[in-house]
Amino acid sequence: MTPAKWNIDAVRAQFPALSLSVNGQPAAFFDGPGGTQVPNRVLEAVSTYLTRQNANRHGQFHTSAETDRIIDKSRHQLATLLNAHRDEIAFGANMTTLNFALAHALARDLEAGDEVIVTDLDHEANRAPWFMLKEKGVIVRRVPVDLATCTLDMTAFSNQLSDRTRIIAVTAASNAVGTIPDLSEIRQRTPKAILVVDGVHYAPHEVSDMRKWDCDFFLCSAYKFFGPHIGILYGKRNAFEALQTDRVRAQQPTIPHRIETGTLNHEGIAGAGAAVSFMMDPEGEHLDRPPEGGRERLVGQIRRMKAYEHGLMKDLLDGLDAIPGLKPLGAPDSENRTPTVSFTMEGCPAPQVARQLAERGIFVWDGDFYATTLIEQLGLSESGVVRVGLAPYNTQDEVMRLLDALERCQ
Secondary structure, eight states, rough: OOSSSSSSSHHTTTTTGGOOEEETOOEEEBBGGHHHOOOOHHHHHHHHHIIOOOOOOSSSHHHHHHHHHHHHHHHHHHHHHTTTTTTGGESSSSSOOOOHHHHHHHHHHHHHHOOEEEEEEEGGTTTTTHHGGGGTTEEEEEEETTTTTTTEOEEEEEEEEOTEEEEEEEESOTTTOBBOOOHHHHHHHHTSSSEEEEOOOTTTTSSSOOOHHHEEEEEEGGGGTSSSSSSSEEHHHHHHHHOOOOOOOOOOOSSSGGOOSSSSOOOHHHHHHHHHHHHHHHHHHHSSSSSSOOOHHHHHHHHHHHHHHHHHHHHHHHHHHHHEEEEEOOOOSSSTTTTTEEEEEETTTHHHHHHHHTTEEEEEEEOTOOOHHHHHHHOOTTTTTEEEEEEEEEEEEEHHHHHHHHHHEE
């Protein structure tokens, strides 16, 4: 059962998209792993920026000064989310673009024979940039996955390490099956390597803590946690300052600006900061003023969201287990995973399942979600899998609707 003390009606009232109906039925958004819906305060932040603060940076006039203020404020808000300093927060087009830029910069300090470790659990956005380094003689090693549980083979990981290991690229949570690797253990085993973490799927559901993990770089996307389509890069100060990035002569050489090429998406940055404000106040108790409490309050609210989502997750997993021919992927319980479930249905390809659910106003994803290697190794690349993701605005009634609709798929 879902936990108490979560005002789901107050949470849902902040999301205009939840009033959508399809074929006479209310839309149920289980597509969050591909991008969550957006609350009013984010819409207002983007609109206010474009109508009252829109300008380029570093000018002597009001709207330019407002733009500088908004960007600085959003850096501070994202730093609060990640337990970092605002000078360690950079913005970019998206996580993938930022990660290619990061890999290109790090490559300048690598030599032929140096080694990079990636995992088969990861999204291609944290694999492809590192395989690119093979062009200069860098050796890329892969950590396999235990396909029964969709978890990393940590023994194999340890066996891949050597005195030439320079970079470890790993996900904080699988966007396909929700697996959460132990980043603290990975850091302990590789204290001298540069640790690059894909936190895109992790950040909406768990407490992100750069100081605890001691990672060098962490990437995430605001549109996965109730914000606009914009990417965010955390760089630990000493690692960030050592980056040899591509930039024009006029660009600020200091962090975080050194990797922010050209004019940024200012309205997206404004919205990203507002998304953190929503996470600090998900039930809208402080819409007339910023909520107090900083990092401590934010951590508490994220844990409340997690408790609510995992209550729904238990109902979902129990219901899926009761449907004949349906096979969930990953660990059998909700521990050490996000509230994301992928599955196959005997005799009903994933696109067909997703299409039939869509006709009933239930939105889920099908395919491989760019976790291409994992889905290939599971032998499911031909039609992919169905993915259901829970968000703090989903309800138990929606979960029951989903389970009922799945029983009717054919």
